[in-house]
Amino acid sequence: MDRDNATGGRGKYGLLPSLSSKLLLLTFFWVSFIVAMLGYTMMLTWEYEQATDLSVAVTELRTQTFRSDLMSNPSISETDHREELAAYERNLERIRQDNGWMRMVFPQVEDSAEKILAGIDEVAREWFYVLRPMVESARLSHTAFNPDTVKMVTDEYTALEREIETLRGTLLWRARLVQITLICMAVVSLFVIMYLLLTWVIRPTDRIKAAIEAITAGVFSKRLEPETSSLEFGRIAQGLNRMTDSLEGLMNNLAEKVSEKTAAYEAQNRRLSQLYEITSFFGETHSVEELCDDFAERLMRLTPAEASSIWLLDEAGESLAFAAGSGLHRDTFAAMIDGPVPFPLVAPLLGQTCSADMFLGAARNLLPRVQGSERTLYAFIHPFAVRSGAKDLGVFILYSNTLSAIDADSRRHFESFGSHLGLAIDNQRLIEKDRQYAVVHERNLMAQGLHDSIAQTLSFLNLQVQFLEDGLRKNDRPFVEDSLKLIKEGLQQSYDDVRELLLNFRERLHSESFREAVRIVVQRFEAQSGCRVEVPSYGNQEDLSPRQRLQVIFIIQEALSNVRKHARASRVRIDIESGADYVVSVTDDGQGIDPALLAERQKTHVGMNIMRERASRIGATVEVSPVQPSGTCVRLTIPARERVAH
Template sequence: MPIDMEKFVWRHRLSTRILALNIGGLIVIMTMIIGTLWLSWQLEGAGAAINDAGSLRMRANLVQIELDRENAVGHSNVEKTVFEQNKLLDQLLSGDPSRPLFIPNDVGVKNQFIKVAELWRNKMVPAIYSADSADRSKKYYSLLPDFVAQTNLLVSLIERANEQKSNLLRVSQGVLALTACFGALAIAYLLYLWIILPLIRLQDGVQRMAKHDFSVRLPVDSRDEFGSLMQGFNAMADELESLYRDLEARVADKTVRMERQNHELTTLYDVLVFLNQPADIEQLCSGFLKKAMRHFNADGGSLRVLDGHTDRLHLVVSEGLSAEQINADQCTHVNACHCGHATFQNRIIIKDLKSSRAQLPCAKSGFVSLAAFRVACLDQSLGEFTLHFYEERSLSAAEAQVLNLLGQHLGVALENRRLSARAREVAVAQERNLLAQGLHDSIAQGLNFLKMQVDLLKKAQSDGDHAEVEEIVELISGGIDESYQDVRELLLNFRSKLGPGELFGGIRESADRFSRQTGTEVSFSVIDEGGAPLSPEQQLQLLFIVQEALSNIRKHAGASHVQIVVRNGPDFEIEVIDDGSGFDLKEVDSRGEGHIGLHIMRERAERIGAHLELNTSPGEGTLIKLCLSKCLRKAA
């Protein structure tokens, strides 16, 4: 069976048909050409036979002449002429293909040739070799007219046969020409049917398919290569049509999914942008709830925060709820309804209220379904928010995921607000602590000194020691002036505010004010090595440290010259150098007095991660060096 199929396929191949057509045409053309050549050859041989047959008459007459000569002169070439005549008859009888020479293969011609040959051999040759020479010539001469007549008849028959072959040759040549013409037309027509027409159909099909007409099908009317190609084209068209239909469906589905995802991303982006805007917690929760309701077409909503001590949910904001429902939900236990379950169970609660047996406040308000989501930050539950619907509503997995993410981002935003509030409280507490230390180190000590002087003034007044009274009054007046300067300095320090790049100007202003108040010469220089600007917080703390250093110089050093050097390189450095009295740092620390001024500077340096270094000794002045490394610098 496989062999038969192979033969069947081979028989119907286009190459087989073209080869058979070529071979058939070649055979026909070659046959006709060979036929015409054969006829031409026959005509040429018959022409030679006509010439030789004419030579028979001439030689027969030549024999008569030789016989007459022999009678006249006594010698002749009769025998030679007879020999050549016999030889010519033998050649005509046997033929000579190389010349060519042969008598036409015709019965009449053959019979006439035999008759001529027999007349020559049986009558005329014996007459030539008779005994009496005079009698030979007469006898031969009597037979010569009959021989010539028979020879003429033979020539006429050969010419007639030759004419028939000439006619046949002309007919053959005409048939050959017609065959060539019809063969060329037939070949062109077959090639059109076998090759050109299938190619035109295939080209038309490809062009229609290029225009997205996948319904095109090509007729399969042969079993050759083009038939197989048409079948393959139709199969491809079927598959492309199926794929195109599937592609349209998939594109439509993908478009719907992309629109849904775009809506989800828009929702996330809209809510996240809002959550990152500055607002208090109530405004934040209210705006979040309104956006969630608008994006998910909710009819009502509520947001509650969790009280971790009592496990109760407190209503923060609500939209679209009745006053009765708001009063009922103002403060509920986490186990009182589905909303509390969503808070602690870490799962989305989507509930159909019609099938619920319990009459919840939201069901009494006419809501048919609700969806509750946890508000959390780092797996810590902060509360929940709920969307209410007057109609049955089921959320897709993607919508539920988006709402769950919104709850997490809201939790992060609320926690950030709480942390920011706590950070501000800590900062205020630290500033209050520093303010308290400043008041204690300056104003409180001054007031204590004034209180002691007042007690001494009362005792001197009771003793009547006027000189001591005047001395104590001077001390009290100086103490009041000193306390007044301390208050002004504290007020100026705590009112200082710096923007980006204003540190150098703030230090210069503080140095100028110090010089005006104390009359002490102050030199200020900045070595800018291309360091990046500092953040406002770091600038402010550095300014406070410089101001505190100048305050300590005013109170304790008694210096005549102060030098302030700022180096803004990869590391930020500040040096405050005075030529005052200096002090023994170890002795001061051992007396527990290290907190005066120096403690405040160290706390401020630690707050920004800077290193504070103090070099001093009695009578040698004081060097305060502050260094902020490049790894701790914050961009302005």
């Protein structure tokens, strides 16, 4: 778009449409001109200095010409004579070597350079061929110079000086001309810059300022004329005109737009309140049937539908079964629950506005129909998915004779209803499964407890009854009395085991008070076994979740039960440590346990398996080990990461 604007702007704004490009090019030309003029002035100054040096050297040579006449006097020493001649020749050689600068003069000053070069060559010839031989001859012959010859040589130097002065005057005039040109250019540039600044910047800025002031004053009818000074100001003018158009439209349609926004906010608030109502209801505990019935009733209030129905998928996820409905005539239920509806027939229709002829085959059971007829009661059907995440749980359908279409916002709103219903149903099913699992698990624990205690005792009683029968047949009264005593002890043991199991499964009543629950377990154990139990510290129960506290109590119970049945101990110590890991140790001073026997029974011992299974529920571990000099230690460890997770 910018490239198109730039291309189209070349005709409107000239060869250089951009203000920045104009300023850069103008600055480049002006600086280049100034640099060129300053460079030329420097060159003229350098040439002028060279010409001045040459003039001084020529003047000095003319002076030395007069002095050479004096040097021919025999009273002057030979050394001074030779020194004077050498100085003359050095000056002459210097002006001959420095005349290379004359060839660098650009442009050359008429023919001054050629005349000066010719004059230098002429005075050099007259020195070597006329004046010096005459000086040598006059010194040897002790005669005076020829005045005419001296005058001729000095006239040559005078002519050379005049040529140099002419050159210097020309160079000085040119330097002054350049300086005058620079002054004139500076004055002209001032007016040019003022004109360009006025044309390119000030006037467009004033026009834009006037337009902004008009907008500020509430006048939106004023528009800027197309700006031709530069592309930048043209774009600003176009943007300002577009903004003015928008503001004018906003002001003209302000009431309409306010009402539109108000309606949109009211609709959004209504949807939010509906979602809040739905989520509040689903947040409570209800059965799946109650969820569906209430949801169907709420759909009649929260949507413009005339009737609604809810269908849930079976466990295989293939067929839909009627779950609830609202606004449906009772005569239509028989047709709707006539049989399951295959879900693949309905899935492609979800989220669309459908007509009755779009439901083919068994899918027509989803439609309320006139009794004894295939004619449907509603013209428009709107099916929506009931989902929990990505898992389909069913569909809910809105029926209407007037709701021919649903806008995108309302469709998303109704789809969120289906998502909330799906989450609530899925959550309720998980709660039911968890409850069933808990019941099955407790039954399994009870069965294990019965097997570990009562079943073994009954097996012992069965064996004693057989011994009693043998004793009665043999009329062995002492043996019979011993058997009866053992049978009584076995019955008492069974009674105690049953009582302990009942108390164990009632222990949930004490799960909220960890210290009280442990104290009751310890007191019951002391009453049953006669052993003394020491609990130095109960730890910090706040470090555990209620579920963890309950399982810890069960494991302590099971460990004490094993002590009562097998250890023959007199003292038991329970240590509860609330460090980084939560550790509970139950240590007795009984007969201990053989490590080899422990390893052999590790997988078959019911009591140990019960403790390990309960520990695994809370991410803990149970270790059973012998202690010295005698006894056994059951150690429960709940890692710190599991305590945080729970």
